[in-house]
Amino acid sequence: MEALNKKTIEDIDVKGKRVLARCDFNVPLMDGEITNDKRIVAALPTIKYLMEHGAKVILCSHLGRPKGEYKPEFSLAPVAKKLSEYLGTEVKLAEDPEVVGENAKRIASELKDGEVMLLENVRYRKEETKNEENFSKELASLADIFVNDAFGTAHRAHCSTTGVAAYLPAVCGFLIQKEIKFMGGALANPKRPLVAILGGAKVSDKIGVISNLIDKCDTIIIGGGMAYTFMKYLGHSIGDSILEADWVEKAGQMMADAEAKGVKFLIPVDNKVGREYAADTEAKIVSSDEIPDGWMGLDIGPKSMEVFVDAIKGAGTVIWNGPMGVSEWDNFAAGTIAVANAVAESGAVSIIGGGDSVAAVTKLGFADKMSHISTGGGASLEFLEGKELPGIAALQDK
Numbered sequence: 001m002e003a004l005n006k007k008t009i010e011d012i013d014v015k016g017k018r019v020l021a022r023c024d025f026n027v028p029l030m031d032g033e034i035t036n037d038k039r040i041v042a043a044l045p046t047i048k049y050l051m052e053h054g055a056k057v058i059l060c061s062h063l064g065r066p067k068g069e070y071k072p073e074f075s076l077a078p079v080a081k082k083l084s085e086y087l088g089t090e091v092k093l094a095e096d097p098e099v100v101g102e103n104a105k106r107i108a109s110e111l112k113d114g115e116v117m118l119l120e121n122v123r124y125r126k127e128e129t130k131n132e133e134n135f136s137k138e139l140a141s142l143a144d145i146f147v148n149d150a151f152g153t154a155h156r157a158h159c160s161t162t163g164v165a166a167y168l169p170a171v172c173g174f175l176i177q178k179e180i181k182f183m184g185g186a187l188a189n190p191k192r193p194l195v196a197i198l199g200g201a202k203v204s205d206k207i208g209v210i211s212n213l214i215d216k217c218d219t220i221i222i223g224g225g226m227a228y229t230f231m232k233y234l235g236h237s238i239g240d241s242i243l244e245a246d247w248v249e250k251a252g253q254m255m256a257d258a259e260a261k262g263v264k265f266l267i268p269v270d271n272k273v274g275r276e277y278a279a280d281t282e283a284k285i286v287s288s289d290e291i292p293d294g295w296m297g298l299d300i301g302p303k304s305m306e307v308f309v310d311a312i313k314g315a316g317t318v319i320w321n322g323p324m325g326v327s328e329w330d331n332f333a334a335g336t337i338a339v340a341n342a343v344a345e346s347g348a349v350s351i352i353g354g355g356d357s358v359a360a361v362t363k364l365g366f367a368d369k370m371s372h373i374s375t376g377g378g379a380s381l382e383f384l385e386g387k388e389l390p391g392i393a394a395l396q397d398k
Contacts, residue, residue: 004184006395007171009046009147014055016113020143021046021173022160024150024375025061025079034078039152042375044086046149046173047116051087056111058142059083059091060099060119060160061150068126070097080118092117099125100138108142122160129158136163149173152376154391155383165394172395175375180392182351182372183319183383187216191316191349197308197339199224200322200356203247208385209321214257219264219311223300223324223335230255230267231288239273239291266311270301272325272332279329299325300335308335312342319384321354328359336360344369353380 023043028035050057066074080093094104099120107117119139122128127135136159140146146168148154153161154176164170172180186194196213198206203226213220222230228241233252258265269288273295274281285301286292300308312318320343324335336357343350344366352361353374361367374380383389 004180004188005398006180006392007398008177009049009171009173011398012145012169012171014050014053014145017055017145018058018108018111018143019050019055019145019147020058020060020139020164020168021050021147022150022164023047023059023061023173024152025059025076026063026152027079029063029073029078032078034082037082039375040079040082040086042175043149043173046147046175047083047087049174050147051114051116054113056108056113057116058108058111058119059116060122060139062123062128062153062160063121064123066121066123068123068128070124074121074123076118076121083116083118087116089116094119096120097124100135100142104142122158125159127159129156131157131159131163133163135159137167140164140167143168146170147173148391148395149175150391151176151179151374151379153379154376154389155379155387157390161391162394170395172392176392178372179374179376179380179383182349183353183374183380186317186319186349186351187384187386190216193218193315194317194319195219195221195312195315195348197221197223197312197318197320197343198322199226199324199336200354201225201242203229203244203251205381206322207247207250208387209381210254212384212386213319214254214261214263217263219266219315220258221308221311222265222267223304223308223339224322225297226322227267227300228297234289236289237291237293238297239293239295241273241291241297264311266307268297268300268304269307270303271297272299272301272334274298274332279331283331298329299332305335305338309338309342312339312346312348315346315348317349317351318343318346319351319353320357321352321381321384323356323360327356333360333364337364340364340366353377353384
């Protein structure tokens with residue numbers, strides 16, 4: 001895990017320097033208002049550190065998918081307003097459709113130590129997602145140092161995540177540092193036993209993660225829609241449950257690999273099934289080898305919960321990615337709640353990655369009991385697969 005040795009903002013002198021900081025301000029908007037500002041709050045420690053240490057701070061981020069053209073509805077204006085409130089000082093937005101334009105250059109040149117500005121949405125430029133040199137150079141021309149603190153886009157090689165690092169000394173902020181410390185540490189040198197809990201709808205999304213974790217874990221727990229592909233391999237009748245028929249053999253191969261390596265591989269022994277895919281469908285509990293035709297599994301059952309909770313109890317480290325059932329419906333959230341509760345009470349180092357499990361843990365009120373909630377969906381999955389993330393690889397080593 002060479003990611004563990006990257007320089008951070010604390011390893012360099014930022015005083016009087018123009019610092020271009022890539023944050024993840026990709027927040028949900030409704031009618032121009034931010035409906036959830038968690039990502040902005042998560043970026044504050046890095047921004048405040050830079051301000052307090054006398055940097056001239058130039059923030060940048062993407063928002064949504066404007067697809068390489070200026071669209072006012074994807075403007076970062078609401079973000080500039082929210083940042084100004086949190087920081088107690090005006091954060092000027094450089095309103096240039098071309099991002100690095102006259103406004104950006106002027107405001108950047110006039111910044112005093114400790115002041116902060118924000119560039120417009122980097123995805124207004126089609127070059128951004130293609131990582132084209134000309135835009136990377138334009139971004140770099142504004143600053144002396146590059147700080148990447150956007151873990152959510154660290155798996156993308158874009159101008160504002162990796163391109164600028166070719167032209168400026170590049171280090172990470174506190175958010176990426178925390179991600180590397182927790183997730184990197186859990187994979188490189190975990191407190192044992194290491195238990196991975198993987199859920200969500202599809203096996204195909206998690207194949208890389210499972211393969212990588214079989215080499216590192218003591219126990220792997222499988223729940224959610226993807227469990228039925230494993231049950232199918234065991235010859236169980238799964239009724240109308242979600243199935244990825246192309247992945248049945250691969251699922252069997254993974255179970256065999258786990259067994260060969262002495263890794264406990266747990267799949268549900270019973271399920272809560274429904275007649276149709278609806279929150280208020282008629283439901284009942286059945287064992288995993290007898291899901292009736294016309295019924296579909298929508299959550300793990302009470303016996304599975306017992307088995308899973310028992311496996312989590314003694315864990316030293318838990319990595320959890322994906323819910324156990326359709327957790328947004330109260331009727332099928334019990335499995336996810338039981339697992340969240342067990343992880344919270346285990347005293348293990350707990351790392352929650354991936355949008356759905358993060359949403360479930362937050363909604364159910366367990367967020368503050370987890371050691372680390374990852375800010376990146378796709379990025380945390382790729383990190384857990386053991387892939388090198390370009391946005392981290394581009395940073396200077398210590």
